[in-house]
Amino acid sequence: MPTGVHIRDARRQLFDAAERVLLRDGPSALTSRSVTTEADCAKGVLHRHFADFDEFLAELVQERITRVGDQAAALRAAAGTGTVQGNLAAALTDVLDPTALAMVSLVFFRDEVRTRLRGAGVPVLAEAREMLAAYLVEERALGRIAADADVDNVALSLIGAGHLLFAGRRGGPPPAEEVDQLVATVIADVVQRRLL
Known part of the structure; x- marks a missing residue:
């Protein structure tokens, strides 16, 4: 996702992406990179909303x-x-x-x-x-x-x-x-x- 594009509900988008990765690939595949890739957003979006x-x-x-x-x-x-x-x-x-x-x-x-x-x-x-x-x-x-x-x-x-x-x-x-x-x-x- 290009820098500067507003994500309407980033937390929801990230949670939904994490659930898809978890269901499809299991807990071992759940990484910040896999979640942000699935959510089609920059990795920094996750770290803006969560400490880690x-x-x-x-x-x-x-x-x-x-x-x-x-x-x-x-x-x-x-x-x-x-x-x-x-x-x-x-x-x-x-x-x-x-x-x-x-x-x-x-x-x-x-x-x-x-x-x-x-x-x-x-x-x-x-x-x-x-x-x-x-x-x-x-x-x-x-x-x-x-x-x-x-x-x-x-x-x-x-x-x-x-x-x-x-x-x-x-x-x-x-x-x-x-x-x-x-x-x-x-x-x-x-x-x-x-x-x-």
């Missing part, structure tokens, strides 16, 4: 975590509607999309990014677990799952098993039937059978 490349990557992951927060609000609003199993299966499919899974790989690949994010657990997956647990609390209050359900462990099991089911797939998520079966298996002991 690790800060850029940490903010990229943080943006995904913010999206999980938005998904969490929508899922909590769905409590009492549809079925618990259907809501959880849809939430897993949404939250474990290819970009989110790539972000998890990035966090494992780049120690400095993980250090900067300083959360409990694996960033993105930890927030996804919190999202599911908050939803399950709502459903428990509505009587759609057992009053003694350990929602934290159910959510942890859903995220752990879901991550294994979704990770490493090329060309999209697993078939809906596989996701439904996983959810049904994990929640079998806590959901009220008539409302499954």
Whole structure:
């Protein structure tokens, strides 16, 4: 991009470019040069907006975590509607999309990014677990799952098993039937059978 040409939203352009590189080539290919080349801008643009490349990557992951927060609000609003199993299966499919899974790989690949994010657990997956647990609390209050359900462990099991089911797939998520079966298996002991 020629010098002096204004980029409307440089941060968004850089984040979108980084996601494309990450999805296409993996975390090892994610460099400041690959991102700015993909964004079709000068390398200096990235350094005008971020102190260093690790800060850029940490903010990229943080943006995904913010999206999980938005998904969490929508899922909590769905409590009492549809079925618990259907809501959880849809939430897993949404939250474990290819970009989110790539972000998890990035966090494992780049120690400095993980250090900067300083959360409990694996960033993105930890927030996804919190999202599911908050939803399950709502459903428990509505009587759609057992009053003694350990929602934290159910959510942890859903995220752990879901991550294994979704990770490493090329060309999209697993078939809906596989996701439904996983959810049904994990929640079998806590959901009220008539409302499954």
